[in-house]
Amino acid sequence: MKSVIMENGKVVIKELPKPKLQQGDVLIKMKACGLCGTDIEKIYGQYTASQPILGHEPSGIIEESTVDWLKPGDRVFAHHHVPCYECYYCKKGSPTMCPYYRKTNLDPGGFSEYFRVPAWNVVRGGILKLPDDVSFEEGSFIEPLATVVRAQRRIRIDDGDTVFVVGIGPMGLLHAMMAKINKAGLVIASDISDFRVDFAYKVGVDYSLNAKKNDVVSEVKRLTEGRGADVTIIASGSPSAILSGIHATRKGGRVLLFGVPYKGTILNYDISELLNNEISIVSSNAAVEEDTREALSIIASKKIDVTRLVTHRFTLDEFNEAVRIAKEGNAIKVIINS
Known part of the structure; x- marks a missing residue:
């Protein structure tokens, strides 16, 4: 089978044997897998949180199964990381901090003609059946949308809140779309790419700003009668993006750190401003099964048209070109099909 993997620090497309199943495992034929920014960070050695297995947004068809409730031919989504739900962190509401969360993954990764879902994931709800009217491409959005669902639950968006989204790649745009579902009022977005700034209007953003051409902090405050955003979602790991997001947040507002900063990121920021302005900062990392189920429900009900x-x-043969296109920025969501 054809597979895209990391080998000696480089991406290679090679033929591998199909993974062998043990009791409880499931083998899936990949139909669609989203290329995530974290995949690109792994490729370029910038990702800080996990082993370099590529492809974690896959959907496909079950090829082989060792469990009764999943049959060959079933259309499914598979989650790459699943917590134990029994440890201290899980019971205290921090399941993505579970020591087992990142120990399991798809074998050899989602960018493969076939991949194995380990029994650990399967038994804990890591596979969801796709309704007939949910396409494989829509299924590939379940994991990224789930991370947005969890993050916005953590930050809380109140009715009518002004939400400022910093960084409007696919994740930032999912945040903007989800903020509307969560009854935000004004949604403002910023990026340094003209393509993405223009694209944001297509998904319902009210004001979209180019950070290279505008003083976004001043613009956000102008649009909010001088206050700033009630909630700022920073979907970029750039230090300048993080700082602009914090500075554009109103007194008493809330900041969500969502984008993964590069290794060694340091902010030049006067921390006393957080206390003096009573700004709350919340981070959110990944998602768990309650979030993937909710994401599937949102997609299936067409509340958000992720396509x-x-x-x-x-x-798969064009994977390197896909990475190039995604990295250059004149793209939103790049999908790999088998």
Whole structure:
């Protein structure tokens, strides 16, 4: 089978044997897998949180199963990381901090003609059956949307809140779309890419700003009668993006750190401003099964049309070109199809 993996620090497309199943495992034929920013960070050695297995947004068809409730031919989504739900962190409401959360993964990764879902994930709800009217491409959005669902639950968006989204790649745009579902009022967004700034209007953003051409902090305050955003969602790991997001938040407002900063990121920021302005900062990392179930429900009910974000599609053989296109920034969501 054809697979995209990391080998000696580089991406290679190679033929591998199909994974062998043990009791409880499931083998899936990949149909669609989203290319995530974290995949690109892993490729370039910038990701800080996990082993370099590529492809964690897959959907596909079950090829082989060792469990009764999952049958060959079933259309499914598979989650790559699943917590134990029994440890201290899980019981205290921090399941993505579970010591087992990142120990399991898809084998050899989602960018493969076939991949194995380990029994650990399967028994804990890591596979969801897709309704007939949910496409494989829509299924590939379950994991990224789930991380947005969890993050916005953690930060809390109240009715009518002004939400400022910093960084409007696919994740930032999912945040903007989800903020509307959560009854935000004004949604403002910023990026340094003209393509993404213009694209944001297609998914319902009210004001979209180019941070290279505008003083976004001043603009956000102008649009909010001088106050700043009630909630700022920073969907970028750039230090300048983080700082602009904090500075654009009103007194007493809330800041969500969502984008993963590069290794060694340091902010030049006067921490006393957080206390003096009573700004709350919350971080959110990944998602668990209650979030994937909610994400599937949102997609299936068409509350969010995730397919509007797909700008490019590639095959496994074209993976390196897909990475190039995604990295250059003139794309939103890139999907790999088998």
